[in-house]
Amino acid sequence: MPPTATTTDAFTAIAEPQRRRILTLLKTSEMPVNDIAHVLGIRQPSVSKHLGVLKQVGLVYSRPHGKQRIYGLDATALRAVHEWTGGFAQFWQESFERLERYAQQLEDEENPNA
Amino acid sequence: MPPTATTTDAFTAIAEPQRRRILTLLKTSEMPVNDIAHVLGIRQPSVSKHLGVLKQVGLVYSRPHGKQRIYGLDATALRAVHEWTGGFAQFWQESFERLERYAQQLEDEENPNA
DNA sequence: TTGACATATTCCTATATCGGAATATCATTG
DNA sequence: CAATGATATTCCGATATAGGAATATGTCAA
Numbered sequence: 643m644p645p646t647a648t649t650t651d652a653f654t655a656i657a658e659p660q661r662r663r664i665l666t667l668l669k670t671s672e673m674p675v676n677d678i679a680h681v682l683g684i685r686q687p688s689v690s691k692h693l694g695v696l697k698q699v700g701l702v703y704s705r706p707h708g709k710q711r712i713y714g715l716d717a718t719a720l721r722a723v724h725e726w727t728g729g730f731a732q733f734w735q736e737s738f739e740r741l742e743r744y745a746q747q748l749e750d751e752e753n754p755n756a
Numbered sequence: 757m758p759p760t761a762t763t764t765d766a767f768t769a770i771a772e773p774q775r776r777r778i779l780t781l782l783k784t785s786e787m788p789v790n791d792i793a794h795v796l797g798i799r800q801p802s803v804s805k806h807l808g809v810l811k812q813v814g815l816v817y818s819r820p821h822g823k824q825r826i827y828g829l830d831a832t833a834l835r836a837v838h839e840w841t842g843g844f845a846q847f848w849q850e851s852f853e854r855l856e857r858y859a860q861q862l863e864d865e866e867n868p869n870a
Numbered sequence: 871t872t873g874a875c876a877t878a879t880t881c882c883t884a885t886a887t888c889g890g891a892a893t894a895t896c897a898t899t900g
Numbered sequence: 901c902a903a904t905g906a907t908a909t910t911c912c913g914a915t916a917t918a919g920g921a922a923t924a925t926g927t928c929a930a
Contacts, residue, residue, distance in 0.1 A: 644915035645759070645887030646772050657771040658760050658918080662840070669847065675877060688919060690878055709876050709927045717844035724845070726776070727838035730831035733783065758885035759917035772888085789907055802889060804908055823897045823906050 649698040652719040653726075656701075660684060661692050665701060668715040675711055763812040766833040767840075770815075774798060775806050779815060782829040789825060 648654045656662055663682050667673070673681075679689045693713055696702040700719050705712045762768045770776055777796050781787070787795075793803040807827055810816040814833050819826045 643888045643890090645917075647916070648918095653776070654771045656841075657768045660918090662767070665844070669844070676875095685920075686877070687879080687921085691918080694878085706927085709874095711877060715844075715847055717847035720841045720844045721848050724838060724841035727770075727834045727841065730779070730783070730829075730834045731838070733829055733831035734835050757918045757920090758883095759887070761886070762888095774888090790905095799890075800907070801891085801909080805888080808908085820897085823904095825907060 648695050652699055652701060652723050655695055655699045656720070656723065658692070658695075660688070661696060664689070664692055664696065665715060665717075665720075668702065668713065672705075672712045672714040674707070675713065678713070762809050766813055766815060766837050769809055769813045770834070770837065772806070772809075774802070775810060778803070778806055778810065779829060779831075779834075782816065782827065786819075786826045786828040788821070789827065792827070 646654050648658065656665070660682070664678060667678060667681060675686060675689055675693065678684075678693075679686045682689075684692075693702060693704070697704060700716060702713050703716050705714070760768055762772065770779070774796070778792060781792060781795060789800060789803055789807065792798075792807075793800045796803070798806075807816060807818070811818060815830060816827050817830050819828070
C-alpha cells in the first residue's frame with residue numbers, strides 16, 4: 643500500500659513542519675500568499691502547494707482580494723487531533739510510566755545492542 | 757526534498773492510522789507483537805515495522821519476555837502534539853461562536869418578533 | 871489591449887512510504 | 901544440537917512526497 647496521503651486528514655496534514663509553521667503564522671491574522679512566503683522564507687510555489695493541502699483538509703479557507711488571495715485559519719479540524727492526544731493524558735502523568743522506563747534503561751545497560 | 761520521514765517525531769509517527777490504532781490498543785495494557793497483530797488484524801511483519809517507527813520516536817518501549825517481546829506505551833511525546841494543537845483552541849472556539857451567532861441570526865430572520 | 875503583479879500548476883528528481891512475501895534472527899524446549 | 905515459536909529484517913512494487921525551475925492562469929490598471 644502507498645504512503646498515507648498528506649491530504650487525508652488533519653493528522654497527515656500537520657505532519658509537515660512547514661505546514662505547521664504556516665498554521666501558526668495564520669493565528670496572527672489572515673494573510674496573502676506572498677506575505678506567508680516572505681515571512682517564513684519559503685518560495686511562493688511551495689507555499690501555494692502547502693496551502694492546497696491545508697485547504698483540502700479544511701484547515702484554511704481562502705478569499706480573493708484584488709489580485710491577491712487571502713488565506714485564513716480554520717482550526718476546527720485540529721480539535722480531533724487535540725482530543726485524540728488528550729486521550730493519553732493519564733499515561734503521560736502517571737509515575738509508573740517513569741518506573742517502566744527506568745526498568746528498560748537498566749535492561750539496555752545489560753544488553754547494549756539493538 | 758524528500759517527504760518528511762515518519763521517524764522524525766510524534767507528529768509524523770501518528771500520521772499513520774495503523775500506528776494510531778496500535779497506540780490506542782496499548783492503552784489497555786502491555787502486549788506482545790502477535791497479540792497486537794491478532795487483535796488489530798494486521799500481519800506480524802507490518803506490526804513489527806510500525807512498532808519500530810513508534811519506538812524510534814519514543815512512543816513505545818519494549819521488553820523481552822521469554823521468546824516474546826512485550827511492547828508498552830510511553831505517551832510522553834504525545835504531549836507536544838497535544839499542546840501544539842491546544843494552542844489553536846481559541847480559534848476553534850471562535851469559529852464555534854461564529855456558527856452560533858449565525859444560527860441565531862437565521863432564527864431571528866425566521867422569527868422576526870420579540 | 872498591454873503590462874505588471876499575484877498565485878497556481880506542471881514537470882522533474884531524489885527519497886520515502888506501506889504492505890506482501892520470503893527469510894533471517896533469537897530464545898526456548900525437547 | 902534440532903525443532904519450534906516469536907519477532908525482526910530484507911527485498912519488492914506501486915505510490916506519494918517536497919522542493920526547484922519554468923510556465924500558466926488570473927486580476928487589475930493604464
